[in-house]
Amino acid sequence: MTCKLSLATLSEAAKTAAVPTYERASLKAGIVHFGVGNFHRAHQAIYLDDLFNLGQDHDWALVGAGILPSDAAMREKLAAQDFLTTVVEQDNNKTAARITAPMVDILPVGDVRTIIAKLADPTIRIVSMTITEGGYFIDASGKFNPDHPAIAADGQNPAEPKTVFGLVVAGLKARKEKGIVPFTVMSCDNIPHNGVVTANAVIGTARLSDPAFADWVKANVAFPNAMVDRITPATGQREIDLLKNAFGIEDNWPVYCEEFKQWVLEDKFTAGRPALEKVGVTFVPDVTPYEHMKIRILNGGHAAIAYPAALMDIHFVHDSMEDPLIRAFLAKLEKEEIIPIVPPVPDTSLTDYFALIEHRLLNPKIADTIPRLAQDGSNRQPKFILPSTQDNLSQGRDVVGLALVSALWCRYFAGKTDSGKDIVFNDASADRLHAAALKAKDDPMAFLAFDDIFGAVSKSELFRKRFAHALKTLWEKGTRETLQLYLDNKLAV
Incomplete structure (x- = not known):
């Protein structure tokens, strides 16, 4: 017997899952969140659910918002179940489900007037976002690009914005005109200095249409930096069926995630904040050290194993870590070229942090996939891998392993695995990367020509030499033998 998830069926769901101890009717919206995806529902929403379960801060509930077709699909699925979500937390030795209820609504996608009106509501004091690494309109150097067509369009027509940042600007302007305290803008994405990046995007967008207002935003709006962490795979029919069979709950879009989670946040807010320190959020004056640690060691590790695993026809992350070559490759890379800088x-x-990451990546219950780690490399490589490469080069250190990571990424974009299977790309720059990767088989420098991705790294003679040799070896000997040469300290020439 199964129950379809809704507020009316919570008592039935409570037979197999933890359910909220608070009445959803007691909640009042205090946060608008752009990008209601799996990570948000397994991270920020979980912390708020924990806080509400303590009987605290019920005026900080979530209202979702979005601009993409996927946001509209999520709204439809969640609205059908009263915006509840089943989150299944999985460790190696246990699995537990909980129903979360901190979200009270998702605004109609594309309804600019309604979204701006909600942003201008004085009860909204934080606007947060998980819009992926590629959603911030930044180049390889991390600078905001005001010339992007979508941003330029919002600059020309600020009253009808189509981007998240155009909407945020319009909301802030409406509040200023009404004399309402500005909300805090809080990024929850995996980007170095995500608060600074978000500030640059909001202020840069505002400056296109109203420079004076842009100066006001810079002086009056808080953009706290944050480090967020939880491995949260994509949801498919497999996860929907697993939940139904194991817990008797029919959820249109459940979230499966690891048990571990972390949130380190700068305590900079213009209009107050919920007491998240009571449920495990670490508030610090400067998030930079934690940010570097996570983005380079964990996210960099993800990027490092994604492409050799894909080329070796490995689908699941835990299977890749159970392969002795890939696990040893990651350990050597981390210990010699990532952790030291x-x-x-x-x-x-x-x-110890890296040992924890190894444990997390070996978790078979998460069923995280290599295709997920391999997607969007044109945005992830410049944020997760190439900064470590640049720092090593700046300190006069070798980059044999990191150059190999870049070469593996190039070899991946040639389009076939070592066994000859076709690779399905998921990257906004897939066409140009694929074309360049094919040329790079004979001319390795063709792949390094993208300044928006490689930046100054591609100008280093040492990196170019290491990259070219690693790529040549991958084509001649294959992924397994190339990894072994690296582990035997025989890849450098």
Whole structure:
């Protein structure tokens, strides 16, 4: 017997899952969140659910918002179940389901007037976002690009914005005109200095149409930096069926995730905040050390294993880590070229942190996939891998392993695995990367020609040499033998 998830069926769902101890009717919206995807529902929404379960801060509930077709699909699925979500937390030795209810609505996607009106509502004091690494209109150097056609269009027609940042600007302007305290803008994406990046995008968008207002935003709006962490795979029919069979709950879009989660946040807010420190959020004056640690060691590790695993026809992340070559490759890369250039983190052992990551990546219950890690490399490589490469080069250190990571990415974009299977790309720049990767088989520098991705790294003679040799070896000997040469310290020439 199964129950279809809704507020009316919570008592039935409580037989197999934890359910909220608070009445959803007691909640009042205090946060608008752009990008109601799996990570948000397994991270920020979970912390708020925990806080509400303590009987605290019920005026900080979530209202979702979005601009993409996928946002509209999510709205339809969640609205059908009263905006409830089943989150299944999985560790190696246990699995537990919980129903979360911190979201009270999702605004109609594309309804600019309604979204701006909600942003201008004085009860909304935080606007947060998970819009992916590629959603911030930044180039390889991390600078905001005001010339992007979507941003330029919002600059020309600020009253009818089509981007998240255009909407945020319009909302802030409406509040200023009404004398309402500006909301805090809080990024929850995996981007170095995500608060600064978000500030640059909002202020840069505002400056296109109203420079004076842009100056006001810069002086009056808070953009806290944050480090967020939880492995949250995509949801498919497999996860929907697993939930139904194991817990008897029919959820249109459940979230499966690991048990571990972390949120480190700068305590900078213009209009107050919920007491998230009561449920495990770490508030700090400067998130930079934690950010570097996570983005370079975990996200960089994800990027490092994605492409050799894909080329070796491995589908699941835990299977890739069970392959002795890939696990040893990651360990050597981290210990020799990534961890040594990560600045110290307060009260944290970087070696222990990497050991925790190995444990997390080996979790078979998460069923995280290599295609998920391999997607959107044109945005992820410049944020997760190439900064470590650049720092090593700046310190006069070798980059044999990191150059190999870039070469593996290039070899992946040639389009076939080592066994000859076709690779399905998921990257906004897939066409140009594929064309360049094919040329790079004979001319490795063809792949390094993208300044928006490689930036100054591609100008280093040492990197170019290491990249070219690694790519040549991958084509001649295949992925497994190339990894073994790296592990035997025989890849450098």
